[in-house]
Amino acid sequence: MDNLVLVGLTNVITFTNISLILGGTLLGLFVGAMPGLSATMALALLLPLTFGMNPASGLSMLASLYVGASYGGSIAAILLKTPGTPSAAATVLDGFPLSQQGQAGRALGVSLFASFIGGLLSGIALLTAAPLLGVLVLKFGPIELFAIAVLGITIIGSLSQGSVVSGLLSGTLGLLLSTVGMDLITGTPRMTYGVINLFSGIEFTVALIGLFSIPQALILIENAHGAQKVASKITDRLIPPLAEIRRLLPNIFRSSGIGIITGLIPGTGGDTASWFAYNEAKRFAKDKSRFGKGDIAGVAAPEAANNAVVGGALIPTIALGIPGSSSTAILLGALMVQGILPGPNLLTDYGDVTYTLIWAVIFANIGLLLVGLLFTRLCVSVTRVPDSFVACSIITLCVIGAFAINNSLFEVGLMLGFGLFGYWMNKAGVSPAPMVIGLILGPVMETSYQQSMLIGQGNVSIFLTSPIAVVLLCIAVFSILQATPLFRWLRVALRQRTQPE
Amino acid sequence: MQIRGTHAITLLSALMLSGAAQAEYSAADEIKVLQGFKAGGGSDTLAQLTQPFLRESLGVEFINEYIPGATGAIAWTRLTQQSANDGSVISITNTPMLMTNYIMNDAINYSIDELTPIANVVTDPGVIVVPEDSPYQTVEDFLAAAEERPGQITVANSGVGGDDFFSTIMIEKATGLSFQKVPFQGDGPSATAALGSKVDASFNNLGNVYGHIKSGSLRPLAVFTKERLDILPDVPTMIEKDIDVVAGSSRGYSAPAGIPDEARDELIAAFEALKDNEEFQQTAQERAMNLDIQTGDDYGQMMQDMEGQFEEIWADVKDEVNQ
Known part of the structure; x- marks a missing residue:
């Protein structure tokens, strides 16, 4: 066993593989930073290139690409308010306000370090506890997944800054839109109006690009003739002071934990994990009012979480041969091409190759820190470009990104539709974040509910048979109550009773 | 982006694998392969397995175009109704999805009569x-x-x-x-x-x-x-x-209906040759793919049989499933 760990390590530490890791990370950063181009897409395109390489080199490159893309999404999210990947959507909420306050460098630096620590922790978890954590994965079936989705939906309540009603409206709209497409259980198309492009539902990334990026571009154009921009001056340095990192460390550790666990569970990934982490960071914060207005903790949390997902999602992949996300499904494909059949024997029978993959993930995170510092410094120069040019580039990237998802113009039109709607939401003061959560979790919730009902012969009490589900649902109820004045009333009532004495 | 990327990869691997091209494909220098699923999925695995071998025997470049959505129906509608039937466009066809798509949904309106079955390659x-x-x-x-x-x-x-x-x-x-x-x-x-x-x-x-x-x-x-x-x-x-x-779940290749006979015969011959290609068999085995090569009319018959069988079953259970 120890032997295999060392074999994996020596496989990775060669000049070729280290260069491939650095190159892969750079490519990942680039792909991640572009809205619409995702890690999954880049992995799939790079996969055939690795067929001719030896396993260690191929896996090193793919793993580093995956790691790089997981961080890259935050660059555009912070600088331009346009998340480069779905999992960077939560980073926008506090990252962009920070950038507007002239602290883009600080936000990017914290995002990079949080990603690095999150990724490294998940790599270590992968190396040390994969077989242990892998068993946990099997405990999560439809019933447990439904409870997770319900818990996730409660985040909408806490995200509704300002008006709760408009937040709930936005979230409900997201849930409603997530029902478009074929019903999993009956195969009946719903709300598709005979358009077969809608049969697989609304591609979530398309909605995300439209809702966040297009309104931002339009607003940049609106303000292009106004006062000179204060927003994007970089006055601070990228490497965060040690004291700040130390202060954020509990948050980063918690968020990494959330990322690893969310990554573990097949069916949930970086997009979900980042929202969970953001929400918990807010729950544990002393001053909740600064969230959404530029709290650095709101950047550290989602970024630590979405990079921790990489290792988390690989745990079931290597411990059981079950891919934890669409990206790891492609990595599993890369293993199969090397003659490895997915199954629970990856760590034993094929240990040399598997440990190579694990070490590649760990080294890719170290590579990320180095390449990321250089790349991010370069990206920051985007802020010196006049707003109107930036706006045009954003729209161009959005069109390319939306097209690239399914190679079809239909998605481009849909993206623009969401863009106009998002622009209206922006003017009306309705946050698009709850809608995005609705779109992410809606399909998970609906599918797992229907499956649970089939398994439980239509009896709702099936949800009470699983301890995990019961605990998660209780937390969900608690979260909802937390958003109501109930606890305040209770506290007042309690104080009144104790005071007379 | 994706198309261009694939193209670059195709060229690159062509450089790596370039061998002597024997027979020239009469219909085109490039064959576009429509895939109804995302890059990196099962269809793509088949493409990466077969196309390097076909490139050598037919002397053409293959360009993969991924058009995911509606369990392949978008790509197959484009193949049958919006693609040139001169032999320059083919598609990976997955059965039984290819038929159950339109058997189960009235909004999907291509059918297997609108395509030329070339060859089934794998059956899981x-x-x-x-x-x-x-x-x-x-x-x-x-x-x-x-x-x-x-x-x-x-x-x-x-x-x-x-x-x-x-x-x-x-x-x-x-x-x-x-x-x-x-x-x-x-x-x-x-x-x-x-x-x-x-x-x-x-x-x-x-x-x-x-x-x-x-x-x-x-x-x-x-x-x-x-x-x-x-x-x-x-x-x-x-x-x-x-x-x-x-x-089982099978994957093969089909072209639109009415492609030139010469092109059809050349394509079929190329797949027939795979049956005796030891290197191909070896590669397929390494990638855990179960070969089941059936070309031309045999593949067409396989599709027809499935269509009949599934139409009958669906007519039976339709109401029960839709409740």
Whole structure:
């Protein structure tokens, strides 16, 4: 066993593989930073290139690409308010306000370090506890997944800054839109109006690009003739002071934990994990009012979480041969091409190759820190470009990104539709974040509910048979109550009773 | 972006693999391959397996275009109704999805009559697997349990319209039993549900669960093939149990209807040649792909048979599924 760990390590530490890791990370950063181009897409395109390489080199490159893309999404999210990947959507909420306050460098630096620590922790978890954590994965079936989705939906309540009603409206709209497409259980198309492009539902990334990026571009154009921009001056340095990192460390550790666990569970990934982490960071914060207005903790949390997902999602992949996300499904494909059949024997029978993959993930995170510092410094120069040019580039990237998802113009039109709607939401003061959560979790919730009902012969009490589900649902109820004045009333009532004495 | 990327990769691998091109393809210098699923999926795996060999024998470049959506229907509608039928465009066709798409949905309006079947390449046979700690040791145990508790034995499948969904119904019809069918989004999640004992059994495909069968975490009860498989000599077929179910998930290539005969013959000949290509067989085996090469009219017959079979089954169960 120890032997295999060392074999994996020596496989990775060669000049070729280290260069491939650095190159892969750079490519990942680039792909991640572009809205619409995702890690999954880049992995799939790079996969055939690795067929001719030896396993260690191929896996090193793919793993580093995956790691790089997981961080890259935050660059555009912070600088331009346009998340480069779905999992960077939560980073926008506090990252962009920070950038507007002239602290883009600080936000990017914290995002990079949080990603690095999150990724490294998940790599270590992968190396040390994969077989242990892998068993946990099997405990999560439809019933447990439904409870997770319900818990996730409660985040909408806490995200509704300002008006709760408009937040709930936005979230409900997201849930409603997530029902478009074929019903999993009956195969009946719903709300598709005979358009077969809608049969697989609304591609979530398309909605995300439209809702966040297009309104931002339009607003940049609106303000292009106004006062000179204060927003994007970089006055601070990228490497965060040690004291700040130390202060954020509990948050980063918690968020990494959330990322690893969310990554573990097949069916949930970086997009979900980042929202969970953001929400918990807010729950544990002393001053909740600064969230959404530029709290650095709101950047550290989602970024630590979405990079921790990489290792988390690989745990079931290597411990059981079950891919934890669409990206790891492609990595599993890369293993199969090397003659490895997915199954629970990856760590034993094929240990040399598997440990190579694990070490590649760990080294890719170290590579990320180095390449990321250089790349991010370069990206920051985007802020010196006049707003109107930036706006045009954003729209161009959005069109390319939306097209690239399914190679079809239909998605481009849909993206623009969401863009106009998002622009209206922006003017009306309705946050698009709850809608995005609705779109992410809606399909998970609906599918797992229907499956649970089939398994439980239509009896709702099936949800009470699983301890995990019961605990998660209780937390969900608690979260909802937390958003109501109930606890305040209770506290007042309690104080009144104790005071007379 | 994606198209260009693939193109670059195609060229690159062409450089790496460039061998002597023998016969020239008469219809075009480039063949566009429409894929109805995302890059990196099962269809893409087939493309990466076969196309380097076809490139050599036909002397053409292959350009993959990924058009995911509606379980392949968008790509197949484009193949049959919006593509040049001069032999420059072909598509990877997945059965039974290719037919069940339009059998089950009126909004999808292509049919197999609008295409020229070239060749089926791989078939991943269907298999019944149960969790390691399941009380069912044999397929008889499993069927007996369904008889005892009708409609209560939960069986996972890869989704409504997939091969596993239909093979469950075929067994139900043949035996008069009924299972509680639980659809998942693909073979992977369906197998995971069985691994975690969330369902009593999973109707799956062998390539997807073979690793688990080998390591003992899933137990195969029966395979849906005509004869026992060499790699699972102890696992009975359903036919041995007098239940006539042969099913699997197959992938091959088709062109639009009406392509020039010469082009059709050249394509078919190229696939026929794969049957005797040892290097190809070897590569397929390494990638755990079960070859089942059937070309031209044989592939067409295979599609017709499936179409008839699934139309009949769907007419029977349509109302029950849609409630």
